[in-house]
Amino acid sequence: MHTRNSLAVLAVLLVASSTQAADYRKLFEESNPSVVVLYTIERQIAPHTESGEVALDGLGSGFVVDEEGHVMTAAHVVQTADLVQVEFVDGTKVTAAVVASDPVKDVALLKLDIIPPGMKPAKLGDSEEARVGDEIFVIGAPYGLTHTLTVGHISARHKNESGTMGVVRAETFQTDAAINQGNSGGPMFNQRGEVIGIVSYIRSQTGGSVGLGFAVTSNAAVEALIEERLTWSGMSGTIVTGVLARAMNVPQQSGYLVQKVAASSPAARLGLLPSKIPAIIGEQQLLIGGDIILAIEGVEITPDIMSDMRRKLPKIKRGQIVNLRILRAGKIITLSAPF
Numbered sequence: 001m002h003t004r005n006s007l008a009v010l011a012v013l014l015v016a017s018s019t020q021a022a023d024y025r026k027l028f029e030e031s032n033p034s035v036v037v038l039y040t041i042e043r044q045i046a047p048h049t050e051s052g053e054v055a056l057d058g059l060g061s062g063f064v065v066d067e068e069g070h071v072m073t074a075a076h077v078v079q080t081a082d083l084v085q086v087e088f089v090d091g092t093k094v095t096a097a098v099v100a101s102d103p104v105k106d107v108a109l110l111k112l113d114i115i116p117p118g119m120k121p122a123k124l125g126d127s128e129e130a131r132v133g134d135e136i137f138v139i140g141a142p143y144g145l146t147h148t149l150t151v152g153h154i155s156a157r158h159k160n161e162s163g164t165m166g167v168v169r170a171e172t173f174q175t176d177a178a179i180n181q182g183n184s185g186g187p188m189f190n191q192r193g194e195v196i197g198i199v200s201y202i203r204s205q206t207g208g209s210v211g212l213g214f215a216v217t218s219n220a221a222v223e224a225l226i227e228e229r230l231t232w233s234g235m236s237g238t239i240v241t242g243v244l245a246r247a248m249n250v251p252q253q254s255g256y257l258v259q260k261v262a263a264s265s266p267a268a269r270l271g272l273l274p275s276k277i278p279a280i281i282g283e284q285q286l287l288i289g290g291d292i293i294l295a296i297e298g299v300e301i302t303p304d305i306m307s308d309m310r311r312k313l314p315k316i317k318r319g320q321i322v323n324l325r326i327l328r329a330g331k332i333i334t335l336s337a338p339f
Helices: 002-034 218-227 242-247 266-270 305-312
Strands: 035-045 053-064 070-073 083-087 093-102 107-112 135-140 148-158 172-175 187-189 194-202 213-217 235-241 254-261 277-281 284-288 292-296 321-328 331-338
Touching (some): 002 148, 053 187, 070 194, 093 218, 107 218, 135 172, 172 194, 194 218, 254 284, 266 321, 266 331
Antiparallel strands (some): 035 083, 083 093, 093 107, 148 172, 172 213, 187 194, 235 254, 254 292, 292 321
């Protein structure tokens, strides 16, 4: 009798497992066409080469958000890319331009140069409805294995925590779904096939997935990219202050040391020069020798400006003439160009 009951329970569990697998097959088949793979090219400093730099290939994921050909991804995948190519599930490849980016929240919006036939936008969900314990799935390109499905749960919700230099990060979901290099920018789906997160980063001592992945919530991404429509600068940099600022002869409390500049970006049109000398200062690895921004549109760079950028800096629109005061090779100069 005991054996018969045990077999009955096992049969029920097997049926439930089979049903769950079938559900994920259906969800994957419906959601996968909206997921894209991003291939990028950007310049990397290479001191021992003749030109001093080499072209570096990058990899990430993203998803189509509307019929107009906009694609959401993570800012760190495309922020300083010279070229972005978007690949669809059928192998079609299209170049794209970055039209909006928020490096602090790590979200970016691309616009396809050509809209391929049969393109299918994903459905954006309300991330506020998600709860810890909810089952989710992620589709991306870990280590170049394109359109890979991983499944897990929302392990925690982190609301706007302070990070480096007092920068307030976006609201994120923590997940135990396997996330690795190449997943960045890919969508996190709920059980209705709606995107509720954009994969951002992992915490790992080995560099591989250990069940500590983080995705920016869809509501935070929509706020930054669609409602606020933040512009893309095409540069990366770091705040220098205190002893480091004095060592670089910054004539004020702090400045923004330009690290990289993407070709044909607003930062490139302004004529900003990137840093090209690798250095280790304290425990920090960075590039030095580039322009140091002192003020943007008359607003001086301060140590806390990154955490309060939206309030302190005027909202810059595409095509607007922007004025920068910078420190270059010991001289203070002004740069002006359409953004």
